[in-house]
Amino acid sequence: MNKIKKYISQFNPIVWVLLIGTVLTRASSFMTLPFLSIYLYRHLDLSPLIIGFTVGISPLMGTVGGFIGGHLSDRFGRKPIMLTALFTLALVYYGFTIANGGRVNWI
Helix, strand or coil, rough: HHHHHHHEEEEEEEEHHHHHHHHHHHHHHHHHHHHEEEEEEECCCHHHHHHHHHHHHHHHHHHHHHHHHHHHHHCCCCCHHHHHHHHHHHHHHHHHHHHHCCCCCCC
């Protein structure tokens, strides 16, 4: 047990927060994207090519967004950028729930 505590204490707490945050965001993506592709096929009658493009563009945009987010966090600070990204991602997932065949049903 002392070995584990020693290993954990070697790293700065910021490293652990970033690691846990990355794991949680990746897990949310891995859980939602397969269901998004099933939903797009069954309810919106999209072609497999468009579904593959939609699901596949996510990692590419994550890479591009990482560079942009890094620049913005250097400019404005980490906390505001991370909070903005968190709330933006929440809005995107909410948009998934209200999307309906190219139209948005505002509740």
